[in-house]
Amino acid sequence: MFHAQPDLETVLGDDPDAPIARFGNVTRRQIFKFCAGVAATMGLSSAAGVKMAQAATNPSRPPVIWISGQECTGCTESLLRAYHPSLESLILDLISLDYHYVLCSGAGKQATDYKHKIMEERRGEYILVTEGGTPMKDGGIYCKSGGHTHVDLVREAAAGAAAIVAIGSCASWGGVQSTSPNPTGSVGTHEVIPDKTVVNIPGCPPNPYNFLSTVLHLLTFGRPPALDALNRPRFAYGRLIHENCERRPHFDAGRFALEFGDEGHRQGFCLYKIGCKGPETYANCPAVGFGDVGQGTWPVGVGAPCFGCTEQGIGFEKPVHALADLKTQTPPSLYPGVDAPKGKGASAAAAAAVAGVAGVAIGAGAMMLRGMGAKSDEDKGASDGEA
Amino acid sequence: MLIDSTLCIGCQACVDACREANGVVMDPTPNNFEGWNAAQTWDIAQDLDGETLNVIRLWRSGNATVKDAEEDGFAFGKRHCLHCVDPSCISVCPVQAMTKDPVTGIVGYDPDACIGCRYCSYGCPFGVPQFDLNSAFGQINKCQMCRHLQAEGKIPACCDVCPTGASLFGPVDLLQAEAERRLAATPGSLMSFPRGDITQDRPRHEKAVPHYIRQTYGEHEVGGTQVRYLSAVPFESIGLPKLDSFAPSRLSEGLQHTLYKWMIAPVLAVVGAAWLVRRNRVAAERDRGEEV
Amino acid sequence: MASRFERLHAPLITPLTLVLAVIAAAAAWFIYLRFQLGLGAIANINAGYPWGLWVVVDVVIGSALGCGGFAMALLIYIFNRGALSPLMRPALLGGLFGYSLAGAAVLFDLGRWWQFYNILTPWHWNLNSVMLEIALCVFVYVVVLWLEFSPALFERFGWKGLRQFAENWMWLLIALGVVLPFMHQSSLGSALVVLGHKLDPLYNTAFLPLLFVTSAIAMGFGVVVVEATVVSHSFRRASEHALLVQVAAVMAWLLIGWTLFRWGEVAYRGALGGVLAWSGATVSLWLETLLALFAALVCLSGARNDARWLFMAGVAVLLFGSVYRVASYLVAYHPVGNYSYFPSFPELVITIGVIAFEVLAYLVFVKVFPVLGAHGAAHPARK
Known part of the structure; x- marks a missing residue:
């Protein structure tokens, strides 16, 4: 933690109390205090606060506006537990997280004003991140911030966004509050702004690295990574959990846990029979794991059946004990086909043998007929006499 | 035994369990995959043969993306002995090597009686009994419903291991009632499906009722079979021939006994x-x- | 009673017999391999086609070709055509080998051959099984054939007492020899009734036993015609053409009746719709019909007076019966699953070898034992 400390004087500058128009007439001293506060919240040293302030004032980094609707902050919590890159290096070195109502220490009008300022000044440059579902029923009154409905806030922020990322299942497809009967009419961000491309990072919470990697990709290449039909990054959601699951061999061999705590469960057998949704859920959980503490640190790895949090219609919707439908893009090509042709055809030798026998038979027959022709003429008298 | 093709997920756990329960050797080299499977790691028996008693086969149409759909769909068919009520194999066997258990109805095989004429193979309407052609001293192999496990109070290995209850064991009348319950349910509604043995209290699971073909295969075919099938695609697609309810062995036996x-x-x-x-x-x- | 039959005086070892012996030896080698390595190593039979060339050609066709003795006995003793009796003993010998080798072929086709005797033990019998009937009946018939033929052996060895004993009981042997083939040749048809949907509608009928036994009789006549012609030609003996023409007439009416019944039956079942489709069963049906009608036409027209035409008619009848049998057992048989079958080279060699052995044994027997009709040595001086 004892890095070479940036000079405090340099950070504060000549006139630390002069309001800076670019930051909404906030003074340089105020920014420093704010960043130091954020750094303290994240358990960082005061030096990090200085660095953060430096980075935050660097105009070259793209600003990020993070707005939250019907959410539990789980996605943010998940993000806070990322270590490579860590959140601070993300928001200090890579982006300028200009508005996030959990992480910014400013609040109320002050923060909101700043958000509007960024949206105007950096129009077409900022990244919009949405967390949480958007209630649409009754004009969207079930989620408001600063007197505005969340749906309006999303539309307003999306208008000038360079890229939009929906983090978490709620933002991706409505999440838990969209579960039947969906009293607030909650939907995912992409349904609120159907004309825009929204990169979905579903999960409850999503793996932070899926989000960070997507953002890094956006920053580095200026465009989102390859997406699937549901606009999820393919690198993270291209394969079923079932395909990479470390318990898959148990599935193939027919070794299943039948009840929680039974012999099979303690042996680490496949959890399919107790409702694991891995076979119909697309996510990279078995490959990436959670919490950066080594292998097997994901639900199935610790004996809890996957409940399909990333998948609309499965997570929160399908009963936990209900069996997954085994999903595959196409069925396995190695399986024996009902109509697969079987049996050996005619070998060259066999065909030759058949042809040879037929040839010999016909030849012998013809020879005999010819011989008989000669003979029967000779014998004519004799056979006539006999008859 | 009730086989519900719509519940089958194609995991082949039953094929594996069958091998283990019956001491069947692996069949790693069908013709079309030679080379690919050079290390003989994978068991990919293509059909019943002298070694394989149970096989899950795949039916596919079009781009094969939707399970149990007729167009662009795919489905799994389980193939083994159907344990006919009036089995041709027993009728044709000259030396009583094929037997039908008077209590369980299991069609069994006695290698000590068998002379290896393979008439059972030839005459079976499903082509089930198979002679082990790869051995100098082979024998007929067919599913005998794990009668050695049943003697120990267990159920057939395939039903025991099936994760979805696609292979369900139990008395035929209960299974027929279960099949009719499934056929009567509204497609799309949630229904609870038993697993393993219908008479046991194993954990059930819930699932939406699929669009079944409105028939229980084996209820009438060749005079009825003790293994019955449900499917959402035509039964011929998953390898079950269209048969009428008359057992041809009745005709040949009638003919012979008249003469x-x-x-x-x-x-x-x-x-x-x-x-x-x-x-x-x-x-x-x-x-x-x-x-x- | 003076013998009406005589030996053929010719050398035992000729180029033909040598070639036949070589083929038979090759077959013996492959038969050895079959016992060493199992059926699958030699034959192409598979899960879809558990019965292949050996069952169909060696047993089903082989025994039908052995029906010469049966057909002639029927004609001579039942329908009282005593004049044809010179044709009897050669036909009997053909039948003897046809059946004996059919029985032998079964042994190497049986998967569990070391237990074959189970079929002879009554406590194993399944009285519902067509196969049991065929097996026991063929077994008894082979014994009857040997007994029927035994006078030829006794004559050769000069055992007059035994010969007389056999002759005294011959009426019973002949009666059995007439009835038993009716039973097992029809059963070879009944054996297919159980196939149900696996047999093409053009072939699947409850009348299979009738069609099989009648076509076997026709083939028996065909064999007599062909065999007598070949023997008289090859060994330069007097032609038995005059007798053969009588046989041919019976054969012709049998074939016509058979064909009419066959088509009528198919039509009655409403299966005629398939006769123009391009399938193995359809082609076979047309082929057997054309062969039968060709033979019948020759045998009823003036062409029958030409030994060559009559010979061709005889061959056509043999082909007709063979096509019908191959079609019933293999071509019109639809296995469950997309299987195909074509015999392997060793499989073919074994079958060809068995036939070669049959011909070889026939040649040896006619030269060692009094088999051929005694009146025939018309040209002993011919070289």
């Missing part, structure tokens, strides 16, 4: 023939005598 009843007709024929022969031979001798 050979108490051996009366053959004996009469021999007596009649003998009389004619004696008479005509005398006549022939006389003719010949005159001729010579």
